[in-house]
Amino acid sequence: MRSVVTITGETLTLRNIHTVCCHDAPVMLADQARERILQSRKTVDDLVDEGRVVYGITTGFGKFSDVHITQEECKTLQRNLIITHAVGAGGPFSREVSRGIMLLRVNNLAKGYSGARLEIVETLIAMLNRGVTPVIPQKGSLGASGDLAPLSHMVLPMIGLGEAEYQGEILPGAEAMARAGIPTVELVAKEGLALINGTQAMTSVGAMTLFDALELMESANIAAALTFEAHRGVVDALDERVHEVRPHWGQLETARMLRTYLEGSKNTTRQGEIRVQDRYSLRCTPQVHGASWDALQYVLDRVEIEMNAVTDNPIIFSDTMEGISGGNFHGQPMALSFDFLGIALAELADISERRIESLVNPSISGLPAFLVRNGGLNSGFMIVQYTAAALVSENKVLAHPASVDSIPSSGNQEDHVSMGTIAARKAGEILENLRRVIGMELMCACQAIDLQNGGDKLGKGTRAAYAAVRRVCDMLEEDRPLYEDINRCEGLLRDGILLSAVRSACKAAE
Numbered sequence: 001m002r003s004v005v006t007i008t009g010e011t012l013t014l015r016n017i018h019t020v021c022c023h024d025a026p027v028m029l030a031d032q033a034r035e036r037i038l039q040s041r042k043t044v045d046d047l048v049d050e051g052r053v054v055y056g057i058t059t060g061f062g063k064f065s066d067v068h069i070t071q072e073e074c075k076t077l078q079r080n081l082i083i084t085h086a087v088g089a090g091g092p093f094s095r096e097v098s099r100g101i102m103l104l105r106v107n108n109l110a111k112g113y114s115g116a117r118l119e120i121v122e123t124l125i126a127m128l129n130r131g132v133t134p135v136i137p138q139k140g141s142l143g144a145s146g147d148l149a150p151l152s153h154m155v156l157p158m159i160g161l162g163e164a165e166y167q168g169e170i171l172p173g174a175e176a177m178a179r180a181g182i183p184t185v186e187l188v189a190k191e192g193l194a195l196i197n198g199t200q201a202m203t204s205v206g207a208m209t210l211f212d213a214l215e216l217m218e219s220a221n222i223a224a225a226l227t228f229e230a231h232r233g234v235v236d237a238l239d240e241r242v243h244e245v246r247p248h249w250g251q252l253e254t255a256r257m258l259r260t261y262l263e264g265s266k267n268t269t270r271q272g273e274i275r276v277q278d279r280y281s282l283r284c285t286p287q288v289h290g291a292s293w294d295a296l297q298y299v300l301d302r303v304e305i306e307m308n309a310v311t312d313n314p315i316i317f318s319d320t321m322e323g324i325s326g327g328n329f330h331g332q333p334m335a336l337s338f339d340f341l342g343i344a345l346a347e348l349a350d351i352s353e354r355r356i357e358s359l360v361n362p363s364i365s366g367l368p369a370f371l372v373r374n375g376g377l378n379s380g381f382m383i384v385q386y387t388a389a390a391l392v393s394e395n396k397v398l399a400h401p402a403s404v405d406s407i408p409s410s411g412n413q414e415d416h417v418s419m420g421t422i423a424a425r426k427a428g429e430i431l432e433n434l435r436r437v438i439g440m441e442l443m444c445a446c447q448a449i450d451l452q453n454g455g456d457k458l459g460k461g462t463r464a465a466y467a468a469v470r471r472v473c474d475m476l477e478e479d480r481p482l483y484e485d486i487n488r489c490e491g492l493l494r495d496g497i498l499l500s501a502v503r504s505a506c507k508a509a510e
Contacts, residue, residue: 006030007125009111012104012307014300017204018211020128021099027128029110029121036112037121043318044115044190048074054323055314057115057190078192082159085196086152088137093150093205095165098136100204101147101154102128104307105195111308114194115316115323123158123185130180135163135170136201142409143331143420146311147201150421155195160184190316198311199331205424206338207303209431210296213345216435217293219493220348221254222465222502223441224285225261227355228268229462230448231365235262236271237283250297251290258285260506261461267454279364281354288351295344302337331420335403338423342430346395349434352441353388359444360385371447371476378479381444384486388440391433398426398433439489442469442498443482450475464505468498 002023005016008030019025047054059068092098106124109116127133134157140149156162157173164176177184187195227233236242243255262268269275277283314323360381362369372380402423406416446469449455458466472492473485492498 002026004028007033007103007107007110009033009036009107009109010308012107012304014207014211014304014307017100017103017207017307020103021096021204021208024131027103027106027125029106029125033110033112034118037110037116037118039318040112040115040316041117043316043321044323046321047323048189052323055325057193057314057323074189075186078187078189079159081192082152082155082187082196083161085148086156086162088140088149088153090137090139092135093138093201094208095133097204097208098133098154099128100208101136101150101200102134104200104203105151105154105198107307108198108200108309108311109194111310113310113315113317114312115190116194117188117191119185120158120187120191120195123182126182127157127164127177127180130182131166132157132176132180132182133165134173135165138425141201141421142407143199143202143335143418143422144329144416145409146197146313146329147199147331147421148196150201151196151198155192158185158195159187194312197313197329199306199329199334199420200311202331202334202338202421202424203303203306205421205428206299206334206341207307209338209424209428210299210303210341212435213296213341213431214300215496215499216431216438216493217289217296217348218257219499220352220434220438221257221285221289222261222461222498223352223438223445224282224289224355225258225459225462226445226449226465227359227441228258228262228282228285229265229454229458230267230359230445230452231278231282232267232269232274233282234271234273234275234278235259235268237278238262238286243286246287248290248294250293250295251286254290254293255286261465261502262459263461263509265459265462266457267449267452268459279354279358281351281358285351288347292344292348295340299337299341299344302333306334331418332403335418335420335423336401338420338427339399339401339403342423342427343399343401345427345430345434346392346399349388349392349395349430349437352434352437353385353392356381356385356388356437356441356444359441359448365448367448367451371444371451372479373451374478380476380479381447381482384440384444384482388437391437395430395433398430402426435493436486436490439486439493442489442492443473443485446470447476460509461502461506464501465498468492468501
């Protein structure tokens with residue numbers, strides 16, 4: 001039975017998001033969150049009744065913040081906000097990302113600083129639990145004032161508009177809600193703003209990428225260990241003492257993992273046996289992979305703060321009966337984090353491609369050119385390296401930070417924006433390229449090991465990795481379409497099969 005994820009507004013984790021969004025775990029609202037929502041809503045109603053001037057409640061939005069809105073106009077204001085802001089572009093986010101957007105918005109509202117009615121939160125929870133997923137275009141957010149366009153598309157089915165996916169079918173929003181037995185809602189004062197002013201789109205995209213990146217990080221270490229075996233690498237560079245005198249956590253952990261995977265190997269060498277030292281792409285794997293791993297840990301910390309933060313505007317403080325207009329919707333903390341994430345992942349692909357080149361280049365590996373016998377007639381893995389190089393070069397373009405750009409909007413009232421959603425989307429593209437490059441390294445390393453008849457001399461972790469690869473693609477004896485093999489190796493990474501096999505083997509050997 002799937003475990004229920006309880007929403008408190010304070011305890012959501014990256015794993016919670018993955019469980020709800022990728023495995024459809026049910027969601028429920030904690031009692032204390034329910035009480036906070038009710039109290040926050042009462043404060044908004046009191047502010048409206050008193051005719052207090054509060055941004056977005058009794059005023060217009062952005063450049064129109066000086067326009068007074070009467071109590072009678074509040075419902076029209078909130079509906080107009082949603083339908084005019086739902087102007088996203090491009091293809092839709094994945095179902096998983098869109099579910100993440102909803103879940104994060106529920107968690108934000110559950111903190112009790114947004115003023116939305118309990119009915120609104122319960123509608124979003126019902127959509128999550130019954131599988132109604134809004135169709136949300138990927139493009140159109142500046143990443144400040146919140147992810148206004150994407151979040152507006154999230155809201156459309158709630159009010160009977162837009163489109164949503166239900167049971168594998170894209171339907172008009174009202175029909176999807178009706179089929180799932182979820183009543184649509186009419187927004188009242190503050191609720192439109194409470195639903196769309198925040199960083200939930202960028203945070204969902206980035207969180208999904210980060211979850212996969214943390215697993216792929218370990219797989220990158222496994223691929224590097226196989227290349228170590230193929231090159232008869234010098235294990236002195238992995239000596240614990242070397243890394244203890246420069247004690248970055250990621251470096252220490254990468255070196256430890258490589259030592260574990262290579263334990264028992266008869267392929268690896270010691271300093272001076274064959275060569276004194278290896279090329280940087282092998283010898284410096286702990287330093288390079290470790291730096292990326294540290295970056296991922298930093299991003300994880302930032303993301304889990306953001307997931308449980310109030311990113312609304314205005315923020316409702318019930319204890320003092322205030323609605324304070326601030327800038328918590330600004331995506332800069334996430335924009336910088338996701339740019340960092342993209343750069344860290346791009347570097348993993350960069351060094352992996354260099355290890356691929358070292359394997360296919362006979363002047364470096366000492367093996368047949370492009371890892372195939374009867375070269376000339378056979379091209380072997382020649383173009384595999386080309387494709388890896390192309391993906392790495394594409395990553396270099398994608399890794400250009402989005403957060404250094406800004407463009408004014410709303411009549412220059414919103415004169416600095418984060419572009420955080422673009423940063424998150426780019427990081428996701430880099431991850432996809434990285435996964436394929438690592439899949440290629442796995443193939444090349446296993447081929448090199450076979451050419452040396454070294455498959456029975458592998459370490460406890462690398463033996464399991466080699467076996468996992470060989471279960472889905474055979475040694476290349478003569479040319480065949482290799483894209484199928486690459487797809488299968490990429491599948492080993494995407495589905496966690498490689499990582500699970502190696503972890504099990506290492507645990508069993510303890």
